[in-house]
Amino acid sequence: MSHFFLMVLYSLVVSLFFTLLWRRERKDQVRLFLQLFLGMVGGGLLVAWLMYPFPQGPPAPIP
Amino acid sequence: MAQPDDAVPPQTAAAPAVSAGAGVAGVPVGNPYLAMILAWLVPGLGHIYVRRTARGLVFLLLIVVCLWVGCELQGNLYRPLPGQPLTFLATGGAMGMGLPYFVLRYGADYSGDIVGAGYEYGTAFLLTAGLMNWLLVLDAWDISRGKKE
Numbered sequence: 001m002s003h004f005f006l007m008v009l010y011s012l013v014v015s016l017f018f019t020l021l022w023r024r025e026r027k028d029q030v031r032l033f034l035q036l037f038l039g040m041v042g043g044g045l046l047v048a049w050l051m052y053p054f055p056q057g058p059p060a061p062i063p
Numbered sequence: 064m065a066q067p068d069d070a071v072p073p074q075t076a077a078a079p080a081v082s083a084g085a086g087v088a089g090v091p092v093g094n095p096y097l098a099m100i101l102a103w104l105v106p107g108l109g110h111i112y113v114r115r116t117a118r119g120l121v122f123l124l125l126i127v128v129c130l131w132v133g134c135e136l137q138g139n140l141y142r143p144l145p146g147q148p149l150t151f152l153a154t155g156g157a158m159g160m161g162l163p164y165f166v167l168r169y170g171a172d173y174s175g176d177i178v179g180a181g182y183e184y185g186t187a188f189l190l191t192a193g194l195m196n197w198l199l200v201l202d203a204w205d206i207s208r209g210k211k212e
Contacts, residue, residue, distance in 0.1 A: 001136075010187065010188065013125050013128055014191065020118055020121055
């Protein structure tokens with residue numbers, strides 16, 4: 001499983017959870033779900049993009 | 064602050080308005096303490112107890128997915144470690160998942176694999192499962208007391 005897939009899966013689960021916990025009306029649920037899901041995935045991608053110029057550093061030692 | 068709810072006996076759960084459906088707000092359902100215990104023991108069971116069956120099943124599914132992915136990735140199932148106070152906090156969070164925590168820890172002797180490739184991700188999933196269930200416990204409490212639909 002890739003990092004991106006896991007990030008999307010995590011965002012999906014958490015967004016669904018809070019949507020069902022906090023909203024009852026279908027329209028509100030859709031709106032909140034999209035806000036949470038796109039916020040988490042988009043935020044993750046944004047942070048990744050911001051970190052892109054930084055060097056990776058030496059490889060981690062193999063335990 | 065607690066007097067309106069304390070005045071309502073638990074047997075109000077049998078009120079006809081409740082049995083009519085889950086869309087009634089402000090109607091106490093069942094025993095709030097039992098709802099909390101059930102919600103903690105088995106994710107989603109508290110909601111099923113307070114007659115939010117569909118929602119409870121979806122919550123159960125979401126938490127099971129979190130647990131399954133966390134275990135597949137060999138994430139850390141937190142336990143208290145001497146000299147590491149934050150592990151006590153994390154253990155409290157992870158124990159929110161209720162019975163699954165004890166089954167994994169004592170029944171399956173699960174502890175995760177710190178050198179596993181998905182260790183950090185798995186830890187996040189396992190901890191999130193516990194924390195989400197703590198919120199479900201509070202939600203079941205609120206619904207049972209009639210504070211929330």
